[in-house]
Amino acid sequence: MTYEPKRADFSVPVRIDLYSDTQTRPSRAMKEAMLQAEMGDEQGGSDPTVWELCDRVAALLGKQAAMFMPTGTMCNQVAVATHCRPGDEILAHRDAHIQSSEAGGPGAITGVMFRGLPGDRGIFTAGTLRNAIRPISRYSPPQSLVEVEQTANKGGGACWQVAELHAVAEVAHEHGMKVHMDGARVLNAAVALGVAASEVVADCDTVWLDFTKGLGAPLGAVLAGPSDFIGEAWRWKQRLGGSMRQGGMNAAACIYALQHNIDRLAEDHANAAALARGMGQIPGITAETPETNLVFFDTAGTGLTAAEFAGRLRPLGVTVSVSDTFRGRACTHLDVSAAQIQEAVAIMRGVVAA
Numbered sequence: 001m002t003y004e005p006k007r008a009d010f011s012v013p014v015r016i017d018l019y020s021d022t023q024t025r026p027s028r029a030m031k032e033a034m035l036q037a038e039m040g041d042e043q044g045g046s047d048p049t050v051w052e053l054c055d056r057v058a059a060l061l062g063k064q065a066a067m068f069m070p071t072g073t074m075c076n077q078v079a080v081a082t083h084c085r086p087g088d089e090i091l092a093h094r095d096a097h098i099q100s101s102e103a104g105g106p107g108a109i110t111g112v113m114f115r116g117l118p119g120d121r122g123i124f125t126a127g128t129l130r131n132a133i134r135p136i137s138r139y140s141p142p143q144s145l146v147e148v149e150q151t152a153n154k155g156g157g158a159c160w161q162v163a164e165l166h167a168v169a170e171v172a173h174e175h176g177m178k179v180h181m182d183g184a185r186v187l188n189a190a191v192a193l194g195v196a197a198s199e200v201v202a203d204c205d206t207v208w209l210d211f212t213k214g215l216g217a218p219l220g221a222v223l224a225g226p227s228d229f230i231g232e233a234w235r236w237k238q239r240l241g242g243s244m245r246q247g248g249m250n251a252a253a254c255i256y257a258l259q260h261n262i263d264r265l266a267e268d269h270a271n272a273a274a275l276a277r278g279m280g281q282i283p284g285i286t287a288e289t290p291e292t293n294l295v296f297f298d299t300a301g302t303g304l305t306a307a308e309f310a311g312r313l314r315p316l317g318v319t320v321s322v323s324d325t326f327r328g329r330a331c332t333h334l335d336v337s338a339a340q341i342q343e344a345v346a347i348m349r350g351v352v353a354a
């Protein structure tokens with residue numbers, strides 16, 4: 001079967017986009033910052049704005065060095081390729097994005113295998129990790145990397161507590177494994193936990209954060225870690241075609257996001273809580289109480305599948321995403337206001353009643 005690229009339906013405008021926090025458009029002020037950007041050749045190390053972004057992210061995350069990448073997916077692939085060898089095994093939660101949603105990249109590019117760990121809300125314990133570690137022998141794949149996702153996307157945007165990360169990293173390091181964090185939404189976690197980002201990621205050897213989720217930039221992610229790791233990672237960035245040219249324009253949008261869009265993530269979390277409360281009051285719908293900006297809901301009690309529910313909302317200008325037969329996700333972000341949350345709930349109530 002071939003993959004059919006799907007073109008969006010442009011005939012009915014989307015007014016309230018709860019599909020994903022990737023849907024945000026750069027604001028006018030962000031675009032102004034992009035226009036002002038000094039630029040050079042990122043691949044050759046002469047783009048000053050990209051360097052400024054990397055320095056800022058390294059400082060924010062308390063790591064030695066950082067590199068600018070086009071996407072978070074590429075950060076994960078480059079990190080895996082740099083940490084692991086073909087035949088290695090990565091231990092990650094069984095619902096992790098890196099396993100389910102990156103087109104098999106770790107298998108195709110690095111030749112690694114996964115061991116999926118169970119755990120509530122996308123989070124596994126140090127005990128679960130310990131149980132999954134095999135004695136070293138020539139029969140078993142070398143276990144070289146533990147991967148954690150902060151926040152846990154399919155876990156409902158749940159946050160790993162610093163103590164949980166610490167315990168998991170302790171077991172990993174005891175066994176000679178590195179810890180890599182998929183920090184697509186790590187700043188949502190830092191804001192929700194009320195802890196500095198550098199403290200949230202302190203026990204992880206490598207980490208990346210996405211600028212195209214809640215931070216609202218049009219493109220980019222930054223991978224951070226020890227200088228020697230980032231040095232090695234550059235070869236993979238080059239090899240995979242991730243080295244850019246005048247990256248400064250996009251880096252400027254990311255710098256703008258660091259300056260203006262972190263603290264306001266708390267608004268997205270408040271909006272998500274209000275959305276979950278409102279949806280939970282619609283007969284037949286149950287909504288999980290969110291910790292951050294992702295609201296997972298279940299439509300089974302309405303007699304509608306999640307796809308049917310989403311399909312009825314779309315012509316009315318509201319989008320949500322579908323995860324399973326009756327499970328869907330609504331996501332808050334900087335392009336959705338508190339008033340629009342109330343409006344969306346009213347529209348949802350209407351389509352369920354119809």
Ligand SMILES: *Cc1c(COP(=O)(O)O)cnc(C)c1O
Nearest residue numbers: 071072073097149153182184210
């Ligand atoms: C979005 C996402 C990614 C991939 O990031 P892109 O920038 O879209 O490539 C990886 N992990 C998680 C948890 C995500 O939500």
